[in-house]
Amino acid sequence: MPEAAPLLRRSVRHKLLAIALIPVLVILPLFLGVTLYQWSHKLDRLLLVKVNSDLTVARQYLGRILDTTGERIEMLARSEEFARTTDPGALLETYRDRLGLDYLYLAAPDGRIVASSPEDAHPVPPRNPAPAQGAWNTLEVFDRDQLYAIAPALAVRAEMERPGSAAASRSSIETRGIVAQSIVAAKLPGEDAAASMVGGILLNRNLSVVDSINALIYRSDSLPEGSHGTTSLFLDDLRIATNVTVPGGARALGTRASTAVRDRVIGQGQVWLDRAQVLDDWYVSAYAPLRDGAGRPVGMIYVGILEHPFAAAKRRTVGWVLIGFLSVALVTVPLFLRWARSIFRPLERIGATFEKVGAGDLAARTGISRGDDEIAELALALDGVLAQLQDHDRQMRAWNDELNQKVEDRTAALRRAAQELEAATYQLVQSEKLAALGEISAGIAHEINNPLAVIQGNLDVLREVLGDAATPADTELRLIDDQIRRISLIVTQLLDFARADQAGEDHPATDLAQAVAECVPLVGHMLARSSVSLRQDIRSDRPVRISRIAVQQVLVNLIVNAVHAMPKGGEIRIAGQDEDRAGAAGVLLEVADDGEGIPAAILKNLFEPFVTSRAGSGGTGLGLSICRRLIERQGGTIAVSSDNGGSTFRIWLPAA
Structure with a gap:
């Protein structure tokens, strides 16, 4: 220890000198250097901007x-x-x-x-x-x-x-x-x-x-x-x-x-x-x-x-800055050194005390008994803190033993909570599965209603028109077969959805004009009863990547919704044209009506399950949700805009 004290005194002195001189001799020159460099760089950039502007004028x-x-x-x-x-x-x-x-x-x-x-x-x-x-x-x-x-x-x-x-x-x-x-x-x-x-x-x-x-x-x-x-x-x-x-x-x-x-x-x-x-x-x-x-x-x-x-001006500026810095350093450095000497000795004693405390001697004290300045007052305060530290050390040892016991108790409680959380997660997964099955089942019921209604309507026509002669009813009989196949496809899609990987056509391709034309007989009786006309304007011959039945399912849903939106009659317009998006070829299909429009309150959530504007007239709110699923499954999009003058659904489908 007799040899350690001089080393400690030199260490404290050197550190204090470094603290006093580094701002003037290191930080300030570094700051000035960075500032001058940035200034020089900015000046060069301004000159380049200037000549670039001059070049533009020339x-x-x-x-x-x-x-x-x-x-x-x-x-x-x-x-x-x-x-x-x-x-x-x-x-x-x-x-x-x-x-x-x-x-x-x-x-x-x-x-x-x-x-x-x-x-x-x-x-x-x-x-x-x-x-x-x-x-x-x-x-x-x-x-x-x-x-x-x-x-x-x-x-x-x-x-x-x-x-x-x-x-x-x-x-x-x-x-x-x-x-x-x-x-x-x-x-x-x-x-x-x-x-x-x-x-x-x-x-x-x-x-x-x-x-x-x-x-x-x-x-x-x-x-x-x-x-x-x-x-x-x-x-x-x-x-x-x-x-x-x-x-x-x-x-x-x-x-x-x-x-x-x-x-x-x-x-x-x-x-x-x-x-x-x-x-x-x-x-x-x-x-x-x-x-x-x-x-x-x-x-x-x-x-x-x-x-x-400009280079000469920069050199002159740097020279004047260096002269100013050296002048400031010559005045301030001796003053800093004089102030530092008055702090050396008390700090050295404080440093020696800290070294003893660091070695584990909590009974060490600075030995200063009178507070002549802030450093001496700091030494007296340090002695008081060390006394309190000894007392706190004894308390901490007791608290440590108590804390270890509490940690063990909390660890056991967390283990039990984790087991309960795992069980609750399993129940939540089962609940989500049941909710999904409920939505799918309701969707199946909704989708079966439209084909059965068409079958029933055509059977009525068959009874009224044909009687005993079957030949004039060939078209209606073919439509009945199509709808039966559609019901079968819906059930198949339900089974596919229940599996992890959905099955379906790998490369579907549908002629959009033909698919639209085939939808007209399916909804003809509804259009006739509602005084609603249907106008087609398909200007694209690109086959689209979606099955024919899926296209009919989407269009029938939109046409039926449009008929309900026009109780006093009107016109439904179906238009199609080629449109490329993000470098991909496709077709934009628009279905517009002259109906009452969709309330703004439900417009933003229209494609979510169970959201409908016909809640009081038999609507389930699943048709548009299923339409969106059918379109997005093939990489397409569906969007809607609506006001008091009617609604327009825009469907984009990628080319096959």
Whole structure:
């Protein structure tokens, strides 16, 4: 113990020093680091959101140029001035300058150039015909011959030196050009013959487009001092129009985008939204593909913000935060150490006392007799607690013996309760079985009533119509046979339900139109007596996955219910049409009536057993429950909607 006390004192001292210094030297730096990291990450995300928004504006502006060009050409093609002109070439020359186009021509349906501006242009006719309404606005890539045929100056303007690339097969001089072209339908002046009016703007070296976009999205004072935004148009990965400059101030026409950007945007047709190197500087960049009329990526549109000023601002912010932290630490750490010394000694004695108590010596005490501060008062309180602890320890030992006896008694009681619960569970299972048998038996009685009523009705007809002659009663006799088979099937279904696995048709298939037609004779006498008409409109020839008898059973139930809902007469409508749900083919069957409707109080539970709106007129409330079981067994659904104007049952059955 003499050697343990110094170790304990050092341990308490070190722990107290750690408690005092960790918040300043560990937690605060960690918090500042996480905060600065999150701030830096959020700033980077905001910059990406900014350039993504700028890219959207740039793409919309470029699209607006196309749309505006197409609209103006269409207005010219449909104008009275064009229709009455005797010199279409001069008119096209006037409007080409007015609309800011590089070329404008009129082509006959056979490809003949009727008039053009420039006058000597021999453009290749467009591969796409003019639409009947509006304009066909696309970006197209013209080779040198096509540009030269329009105007030699365009071919010269499109040429620019291509720096070395991985594609060794390409020429070092790029001669192609991207043209924003619009095609509209027109009439030949003085004739009624159809023609196409085509106009376009060469984007190569078209600095006004990129400058307008850049001025729109990067207005003055919209970015921090030192930063600036840039905009470029690319043919493939070659800059053909840009406000990016090289040392000396010249525009960086003919320079290339990075390989990673080209592979993502041109190769994969995706948008690039990340840092990217533009010449010698890093920019927060956004690139999007430019597609021709066939949807192929032929170039890119780019916007970006110089990253260096933002990175420098982040470094300055981190530096000021570090300086502030170090200043706070230099002031607070010595103060914390001084406060800690006044706590060391009393805490060491308290720690030694706890060590003795932990070893089992409940008679240990701190030995402090006067409470000069909170720590000394804590030591005095600890001595009092230890005295009480000794007394409680004696009581706990006595209570422990008593508790062990109570646990044994309760365990025996729980064992008896478990046995009683097992017996009660068995009785509950038997009760549920009896309840299920009661529902099934009532369902059988309900389902037997309808076939027997039909049999009885047809026997009455047989007696009244046939007399001694049996030949005219062939149809009624066949119906009697069908109903007898139906009764047999119902009994069979009851037996199947009683077993664990229900038997039935593995692959039933029923012609819905035929099944509906066969139901009409079954309920004809009820319709006649009730002044209710039945109209059919089955527009599906798909066989459905349900047995014919089951379909008849469902329809007879719904028709009988509809007749009861229309005591003053009305119309029952049965309609069917193909309907696919969740990728599965099927048929939607609707049965609607003009009756009084179903009360809202029972509508939501209508398909539950013993729920009926005819409780006072012989209804058992089992018909719709059985109908739902028959339909859902085959993967179908049944739903109902009702108001004062009648009810509609919608049955969806999967195709066989």
